[in-house]
Amino acid sequence: MSNIADLPLDVLQDAHPCVGEFFSTLGLDAADSRLALGEWLAQLADEDILDVGMERDQMLAHIQRLINEVANMNQTADGVVRSLTLIGGRDKAGTPETARLVVRAGEVVCIVGPTGSGKSRLLADIECLAQGDTPTGRRILIDGQPPDPERRYALDRKLVAQLSQNMNFVVDLTVREFIAMHARCRLVADPDAVTDQVIACANELTGEKFAPEVSVTQLSGGQTRALMIADVALLSAAPIVLIDEIENAGVDRRRALELLVTGSKIVFISTHDPLLALRGAQRIVIRNGGIADILATSAQERRNLNRLESLDALLLEIRERLRRGLRIEEELQWSL
């Protein structure tokens, strides 16, 4: 690569828009200069250098690293993960866990157990791709191998996305601006098209439709959840998704899970909800901080799930009628 110090500023900024953004962050105006970068830096007043908080050689090195980093982001393919292996460690009392669980792309695993039993701890172990270096001593293998440190610590290309229960939106943007911002950071080819797709998909997941022009901070809990699930399914690079409960609040949980697994994601859900707990192919039972059991969902359980779902549909329908100001006066038929 040629030395960037010798490149004219206009050529450099044309080829690498990130450099122009960097200058504007520093409050420097380099827009039309034809000077070579090195010459331009040399002619800056010392006072300007003090103001921006970087020496000339630090700026030069920073710009070089910035160009490399952006090139890197463009080249790195999104992570593909075929399987995740969870190898047990020990529970709170130090008793070894015997579990060894292999989860393949497109599978959903649920995590059940009393509040405080250690479900979040297990999610945390998966999130950081633990290598026996967390208090539980558990290990996570990716495609049968320990993940290489570069992947483990890659910040914005993380293998694991986590949808936590107590999240808020901090930015005040419309839904469209918000998803488009994410799409630009993900460097997708057609951000507008992907944005429309995510919003349409979120609207399919929630009973309460919302417009792209509404502010994200005005969304209800269910709408928020639906939007985040659609985003993680269609826009996030992470092949592994951790979900800390999907509330009952107006999210079609079955479709949400189908959406995630059709993208070949590996999904872990910590839940108290019977409809979710039985929807996974397997469920991990947590007790006293340890993996007490791993249960495969049986044929009878699947049949029971169907019945539970029709009950749930009945409840939802009543909820909807109440919302519309109607009475529920007929004798209810709980046909079990």
Next chain:
Amino acid sequence: MQLITVAGSPSVGKTSVILRACEWLQREGLRVGVAKFDALSTSDDQLYAQKGVPVTVGLAGALCPDHYFVSNVEDCQAWGQRQGFDVLFTESAGLCNRCSPHVAGVFAICVVDALAGVHTPKKIGPMLRLADLVVITKGDIVSQVEREVFAYHVRLANPGARALFCNGITGQGVSDLVAQLRQAPATTALEGHRLRFPMPAAVCPYCVGETAIGVTHQRGNVKKMHFVDQEQGS
């Protein structure tokens, strides 16, 4: 002894992150101490003491906290040596976003807060841009989208640096942080070391006690704003 400088704006969670790291290092049998710098007052020393982490406190009072830090960091290093620590953290707040207490050759952490908004990484000066490791806190209370966008902006603000999410309450991410700390060089003495970048210039009349407003009172290192409507022909 490994010296680790930790800097970040007030209330981002520096103390919580350091506490979680201290617990981890202590479990591994290492001797850990903290030198806590603050402006007016602090009660964080009690938090450290509760965890059995030896702590020394420096209050800058009427001085610029970051200038005060540089004037005292060598003495903190010597204190740490006398106590026989394996790891000494210094904790200081970069109050003006322009300060950078990072020392060349000493492992430097900048703590930023995901709650501060996705554009914050662009606004923090050398404290973030020249750090070796960026620790992002409060990631669990913002959306997954904001987490990814924030991380992207951190990466552009300090390309090439390691960055990670760490939850100061639950400790999620601390194992990653500790793994990074292992690579910190040992610092035997600070004499002759240099800051990575000069602190903001000072010594205007207000630095030395002037309280009157008005141009006749402003001598020395004074900088005035530009107003577009007053600029003559361009």
